[in-house]
Amino acid sequence: MRQRHIQPEVKPSSPQVADDPKLKELADKADKIVKKDKFLSANKLKLSDDQRAALIKTLEMLEGNQLYHSTYSTGSAPANGKYPFNMSHWGGHCGTVCCIGGTAQWVLGKHVDMSTFCGEPLDALFFPNHLKLPDWSHLTPEVAAIALRTYLETGKEDWRGALKKSKEVK
Numbered sequence: 813m814r815q816r817h818i819q820p821e822v823k824p825s826s827p828q829v830a831d832d833p834k835l836k837e838l839a840d841k842a843d844k845i846v847k848k849d850k851f852l853s854a855n856k857l858k859l860s861d862d863q864r865a866a867l868i869k870t871l872e873m874l875e876g877n878q879l880y881h882s883t884y885s886t887g888s889a890p891a892n893g894k895y896p897f898n899m900s901h902w903g904g905h906c907g908t909v910c911c912i913g914g915t916a917q918w919v920l921g922k923h924v925d926m927s928t929f930c931g932e933p934l935d936a937l938f939f940p941n942h943l944k945l946p947d948w949s950h951l952t953p954e955v956a957a958i959a960l961r962t963y964l965e966t967g968k969e970d971w972r973g974a975l976k977k978s979k980e981v982k
Contacts, residue, residue, distance in 0.1 A: 943971055
């Protein structure tokens with residue numbers, strides 16, 4: 813008896829996420845939502861719930877391209893719906909240039925004494941003195957986002973790792 817060979821029907825391939833910019837954007841957003849679940853609790857981070865929430869919102873602003881890298885210390889203002897960011901300047905509530913800590917304080921919506929929002933474990937994240945840079949103004953929002961995400965997931969500061977990862981992405 814002769815066997816009949818049947819050719820499988822070949823269907824056209826479905827579009828891949830990488831082929832469609834809208835799909836890629838949605839996939840990236842979904843990935844960030846899933847990654848959000850990896851954040852340590854406020855207790856493990858040794859923060860208040862408000863501080864943790866403010867840092868998460870700051871990360872969302874950094875990763876969501878809502879902050880632009882500003883080289884000015886004062887006088888910068890929101891531009892095109894984005895707020896100025898510079899790690900060399902704490903900033904304030906009026907939309908002036910802010911660093912991670914200043915942005916988080918601004919997100920809280922109230923003035924917080926730096927001593928209550930800083931100190932261990934946040935000092936090395938907010939004030940990366942150990943990097944041996946002429947100043948911190950070259951730390952972009954992209955690098956800051958990597959450093960802040962690492963902190964929220966591990967409780968540890970890793971600016972060196974953030975700088976390395978940002979160079980690998982480019």
